[in-house]
Amino acid sequence: MSLRHDTGFTLVEVMVALVIVALALAGAGVLLGQRTNDVFQLRDRTLAILIASNSIAEVRLSRQYPDVGRSTVEIEYGRREWIVETVVSESGIEGLRRLDVSVLRPDDTNVRTVSGFVSRAQPPPAVGVPAYAQLDEVENENRQ
Numbered sequence: 001m002s003l004r005h006d007t008g009f010t011l012v013e014v015m016v017a018l019v020i021v022a023l024a025l026a027g028a029g030v031l032l033g034q035r036t037n038d039v040f041q042l043r044d045r046t047l048a049i050l051i052a053s054n055s056i057a058e059v060r061l062s063r064q065y066p067d068v069g070r071s072t073v074e075i076e077y078g079r080r081e082w083i084v085e086t087v088v089s090e091s092g093i094e095g096l097r098r099l100d101v102s103v104l105r106p107d108d109t110n111v112r113t114v115s116g117f118v119s120r121a122q123p124p125p126a127v128g129v130p131a132y133a134q135l136d137e138v139e140n141e142n143r144q
Contacts (some may be wrong), residue, residue, distance in 0.1 A: 014128035044111050047078045054112035055084055055101045065120045066097055074106075080113035081106050 009017075059066055066088045071085050083104040092096045097120075102113040 043078075043102075044080075044105070047080070047083070048112035049114060051075070051077055051082055051084060051103045052101040052112060053116075054087060056114065056116035056118075057098050059099060059118055060116075066099070066118060068097070083108075091117060 007028045050076045068088050068090060070088075071086050075082050075084055083105065083106060086104075087100040089098045089100070099117050099118060100113060101116070103111050105111060
């Protein structure tokens with residue numbers, strides 16, 4: 001009579017190993033989902049900052065002194081819909097207005113708010129670069 005010794009894993013050992021592997025994979029899946037969500041939020045925040053900064057730059061480049069008040073526009077940027085809310089307020093300094101530009105998602109989630117200031121005074125020409133009125137004078141001097 002010989003005793004047979006089978007080598008290998010029992011069913012209980014295999015089931016325990018499968019449970020451990022399943023828990024590890026589930027944890028990795030949750031972590032991957034969180035990181036993916038973080039990437040999307042970072043993308044939205046970056047786009048919102050660009051939108052708000054562009055809005056402030058547009059007001060400055062228009063050379064119009066904005067009226068105090070609130071305005072809201074809907075735009076498409078980065079293949080997404082955005083709501084841009086601009087609040088113009090007094091800054092407490094004569095000739096200087098504060099712009100608060102909030103960029104929201106259509107579900108009213110505020111993604112970012114950027115603040116800037118707009119002056120009533122026109123900025124001086126860049127140093128070393130003649131103003132447009134002076135260019136004609138410079139050209140006339142060069143012709144003589």
